[in-house]
Amino acid sequence: MKFSINRAILLEEIYKANKILDLKNPNPTIGGIFLELTMDKLTIISTNTVLSFKSVLTNNNADLDINEPGKILIKGRYVIEMLRRLDDQYVNFTAVENSELRISTTSSEFNINILDAEDYPSLGFREKGTILELDGQEFKRTLAQTLISIDEWSKKLSLSGLNVHVTNESVIFSATDLFRISQKTISLTDKETEEINITIPYKTLLELPKLLENAEKLKIVISEGYVTFVINNVLFQSNLIDGQFPNVSAAFPQEFSAVIFVESKKLLKTLNRADLPNDDGLPQIINLRIEDDSIYVKSTVSEVGNYEEEFKDFKLEGTGNLVISFNSKFLLEALKTFDNEPIKLQFVNPTRPVVISKQRNDKLKQVVLPTYLGN
Amino acid sequence: MKFSINRAILLEEIYKANKILDLKNPNPTIGGIFLELTMDKLTIISTNTVLSFKSVLTNNNADLDINEPGKILIKGRYVIEMLRRLDDQYVNFTAVENSELRISTTSSEFNINILDAEDYPSLGFREKGTILELDGQEFKRTLAQTLISIDEWSKKLSLSGLNVHVTNESVIFSATDLFRISQKTISLTDKETEEINITIPYKTLLELPKLLENAEKLKIVISEGYVTFVINNVLFQSNLIDGQFPNVSAAFPQEFSAVIFVESKKLLKTLNRADLPNDDGLPQIINLRIEDDSIYVKSTVSEVGNYEEEFKDFKLEGTGNLVISFNSKFLLEALKTFDNEPIKLQFVNPTRPVVISKQRNDKLKQVVLPTYLGN
Numbered sequence: 001m002k003f004s005i006n007r008a009i010l011l012e013e014i015y016k017a018n019k020i021l022d023l024k025n026p027n028p029t030i031g032g033i034f035l036e037l038t039m040d041k042l043t044i045i046s047t048n049t050v051l052s053f054k055s056v057l058t059n060n061n062a063d064l065d066i067n068e069p070g071k072i073l074i075k076g077r078y079v080i081e082m083l084r085r086l087d088d089q090y091v092n093f094t095a096v097e098n099s100e101l102r103i104s105t106t107s108s109e110f111n112i113n114i115l116d117a118e119d120y121p122s123l124g125f126r127e128k129g130t131i132l133e134l135d136g137q138e139f140k141r142t143l144a145q146t147l148i149s150i151d152e153w154s155k156k157l158s159l160s161g162l163n164v165h166v167t168n169e170s171v172i173f174s175a176t177d178l179f180r181i182s183q184k185t186i187s188l189t190d191k192e193t194e195e196i197n198i199t200i201p202y203k204t205l206l207e208l209p210k211l212l213e214n215a216e217k218l219k220i221v222i223s224e225g226y227v228t229f230v231i232n233n234v235l236f237q238s239n240l241i242d243g244q245f246p247n248v249s250a251a252f253p254q255e256f257s258a259v260i261f262v263e264s265k266k267l268l269k270t271l272n273r274a275d276l277p278n279d280d281g282l283p284q285i286i287n288l289r290i291e292d293d294s295i296y297v298k299s300t301v302s303e304v305g306n307y308e309e310e311f312k313d314f315k316l317e318g319t320g321n322l323v324i325s326f327n328s329k330f331l332l333e334a335l336k337t338f339d340n341e342p343i344k345l346q347f348v349n350p351t352r353p354v355v356i357s358k359q360r361n362d363k364l365k366q367v368v369l370p371t372y373l374g375n
Numbered sequence: 376m377k378f379s380i381n382r383a384i385l386l387e388e389i390y391k392a393n394k395i396l397d398l399k400n401p402n403p404t405i406g407g408i409f410l411e412l413t414m415d416k417l418t419i420i421s422t423n424t425v426l427s428f429k430s431v432l433t434n435n436n437a438d439l440d441i442n443e444p445g446k447i448l449i450k451g452r453y454v455i456e457m458l459r460r461l462d463d464q465y466v467n468f469t470a471v472e473n474s475e476l477r478i479s480t481t482s483s484e485f486n487i488n489i490l491d492a493e494d495y496p497s498l499g500f501r502e503k504g505t506i507l508e509l510d511g512q513e514f515k516r517t518l519a520q521t522l523i524s525i526d527e528w529s530k531k532l533s534l535s536g537l538n539v540h541v542t543n544e545s546v547i548f549s550a551t552d553l554f555r556i557s558q559k560t561i562s563l564t565d566k567e568t569e570e571i572n573i574t575i576p577y578k579t580l581l582e583l584p585k586l587l588e589n590a591e592k593l594k595i596v597i598s599e600g601y602v603t604f605v606i607n608n609v610l611f612q613s614n615l616i617d618g619q620f621p622n623v624s625a626a627f628p629q630e631f632s633a634v635i636f637v638e639s640k641k642l643l644k645t646l647n648r649a650d651l652p653n654d655d656g657l658p659q660i661i662n663l664r665i666e667d668d669s670i671y672v673k674s675t676v677s678e679v680g681n682y683e684e685e686f687k688d689f690k691l692e693g694t695g696n697l698v699i700s701f702n703s704k705f706l707l708e709a710l711k712t713f714d715n716e717p718i719k720l721q722f723v724n725p726t727r728p729v730v731i732s733k734q735r736n737d738k739l740k741q742v743v744l745p746t747y748l749g750n
Contacts, residue, residue: 078651078679085648100680107687108648112680273460273483276453304453305475305487312482 001037001070001095006063010091011083013044013055013062016234018076020207022048029119032073035093039069045123046076051204052123054235061233063090070095073115079103082110125235129223130196132171134186136215136231142173142184143205145337145364151177152202158243162205166196166222174248180330180353181248181367182337199245200227204238211236252355252367256346258290258318261359264338270311271335274299275328284328285371290347292320299328324350325371334366376412376445376470381438385466386458388419388430388437391609393451395582397423404494407448410468414444420498421451426579427498429610436608438465445470448490454478457485500610504598505571507546509561511590511606517548517559518580520712520739526552527577533618537580540620541571541597549623555705555728556623556742557712571597574620579613586611627730627742631721633665633693636734639713645686646710649674650703659703660746665722667695674703699725700746709741 017033025031025048034045042057042064057064072095079101083091088105096102096111103110146162154160154177165172166188174183204227211231212218219230229236274286278301289296293312300306324347334356335343342359356366392408400406400423409420417432417439432439447470454476458466463480471477471486478485521537529535529552540547541563549558579602586606587593594605604611649661653676664671668687675681699722709731710718717734731741 078676081651082648082682085644087644108682108684110648110680110682113678269460269462273457273485276456301453303488305485307457307483307485309483 002067004065004090004092007091009062017044017046017053020048020051020053032115033076034073034120036071037069050239052237054125056233071117073117073120078112126223126226126228129221132220134218136212136218139218140212145184146173146175146182148333149175149177149180149182150202158245161199161201161241163199163245166193176248179369183365185363199241253348253352258322258347260314260345262314264335264343265340266313268335270297270309274307276301285325286328287325290320290322330368334368377442379440379465379467382466384437392419392421392428395423395426395428407490408451409448409495411446412444425614427612429500431608446492448492448495453487501598501601501603504596507595509593511587511593514593515587520559521548521550521557523708524550524552524555524557525577533620536574536576536616538574538620541568551623554744558740560738574616628723628727633697633722635689635720637689639710639718640715641688643710645672645684649682651676660700661703662700665695665697705743709743
């Protein structure tokens with residue numbers, strides 16, 4: 001195997017491939033990155049058995065200049081370190097007697113031991129199935145808005161991921177840890193999709209934002225037991241979570257006694273002050289007393305002190321005189337997903353969840369259960 | 376005690392006072408920050424027994440508005456957290472029955488428990504002694520350039536700090552861990568100082584850069600056993616290290632067989648590539664073979680691979696044909712202290728130290744001993 005390639009582009013792709021590796025896997029082969037050079041392209045593959053990564057580089061997208069096809073299995077870390085430290089625009093990769101890789105430029109030469117490529121498993125990447133085409137950046141925002149409510153370690157396996165419900169008109173992304181629900185709806189332009197209901201593991205979702213960094217378009221391919229994300233020249237494939245995701249929409253209150261209209265950032269700042277860190281590691285409780293013209297925000301940090309603030313910068317519709325308490329982390333994380341937008345918080349009573357959405361539309365809903373301590 | 380003050384300025388000073396505290400000290404009083412309000416100023420004091428901090432705020436520098444003099448002892452952490460989260464320009468501090476501090480603004484009120492101010496020790500700050508006046512930023516650079524060679528845990532106590540040797544004309548700052556020496560000379564404008572030789576503890580030096588951030592002027596007051604740094608409204612006082620610091624200048628070679636003239640950044644990049652991380656935690660050795668037109672830089676990472684690069688971007692004076700090896704960390708750290716400047720590396724032979732300085736002047740000298748493995 002022998003080729004020359006754009007250093008920065010190769011570095012970027014090997015870096016992505018390396019990122020998903022499970023370094024605790026006792027099989028060193030699985031910890032390697034597989035490079036296969038054919039007559040027209042270089043394919044970079046890695047896997048951690050749940051997730052698999054594949055990137056295809058060509059002369060078009062990476063100035064690839066092929067000298068001699070072949071395949072090698074490299075340890076990513078040192079190759080990444082070396083590529084990062086080189087200044088040259090191009091680098092040469094040459095396999096030396098199947099046991100060494102030589103990375104060279106005009107003035108330098110790095111010889112590094114490699115693994116046995118013959119041992120690498122053959123991985124299947126699925127590119128057929130139900131296909132959703134989404135805006136890459138909108139999907140990235142959706143991840144940030146919903147991931148907060150996933151409990152990766154939930155005892156109920158089906159809750160440990162993001163539920164994707166495709167209907168005739170839209171995709172609904174839902175996550176819940178049973179204390180709160182995050183739900184985002186994206187309309188579909190191509191309205192001939194069959195109904196699908198899958199749940200994607202949390203670990204997979206954590207890797208996606210980096211891959212989506214500047215991606216304009218994203219193709220999601222859903223097939224039996226797998227989801228594959230196609231982002232430019234990269235395929236990113238994951239197992240799915242088995243089991244029925246609960247119908248979280250049924251948990252949303254429909255009728256409200258009080259609705260608060262507010263700038264999310266202003267309310268956030270006040271709540272943030274009331275959310276003082278405490279040493280005992282217990283969740284911090286924030287108490288809201290909602291009256292017609294003021295919200296009194298109160299909190300107590302045991303053995304430290306207490307905080308109270310009068311918040312006036314809002315509008316109320318419905319009946320005031322509501323006293324309700326929340327786990328501050330849940331409320332703050334929910335508010336943060338709205339950027340700096342006018343939002344509404346819809347309340348029923350001290351025991352029923354608050355539903356938070358933008359004033360313009362309710363494509364994003366954050367539902368948070370209060371902490372009800374009785375009287 | 377009752378006063379109102381500029382929130383951001385108070386936050387900054389309490390933050391600095393808090394930073395030196397030793398939270399492992401079993402005496403909670405020593406972990407507190409002492410605030411003393413008199414008729415014309417607020418004094419903020421903290422100590423960790425080796426270092427002491429004092430800052431004086433007035434109406435002039437902090438919009439201080441005094442209502443009722445008094446003194447309190449606060450726990451810094453929560454006060455800092457609260458001041459940081461408030462938006463208001465001014466805050467009110469009120470002592471409530473000697474056991475609580477109330478921090479309030481127009482709309483908010485934070486009540487926090489405090490410590491007993493009567494228990495706080497009386498600390499003496501020395502403002503008399505030999506006084507050096509230095510440029511704050513030049514001293515900050517000097518710290519960055521010399522601290523690399525201090526071994527905080529040196530068995531020889533006198534080496535665990537920065538030596539300051541004041542002569543009639545200049546101050547010489549020296550540090551050594553016995554493998555390398557960093558030495559910086561600053562000329563004095565006021566040439567009537569008596570000769571002084573003191574050593575400042577490493578921990579003290581670590582705190583100084585933050586205090587010097589934007590300081591134009593720095594006054595160093597040296598008295599028996601103590602050094603006090605006066606930076607604007609802040610006094611920062613430290614114990615000194617006992618014991619004789621070695622005469623490191625005597626270790627500098629005076630005659631050289633080969634001198635290399637080079638841009639520090641270019642050589643750094645090459646050495647950086649040869650300094651690959653290794654897993655076994657042993658220091659990485661870089662080997663240089665210096666010939667008339669080329670320096671061949673070589674390194675080996677055991678069980679990983681080896682690197683070689685030909686470096687040509689330099690000028691040689693004297694005899695080439697020198698083969699010499701260094702601990703890569705020592706050589707890289709020394710080169711990094713020169714920013715992006717033309718420097719010279721002066722060699723004697725494979726067993727004697729290299730002396731590195733700027734081409735323009737030798738106010739900063741980095742001396743690094745080679746690793747001589749015999750033949």
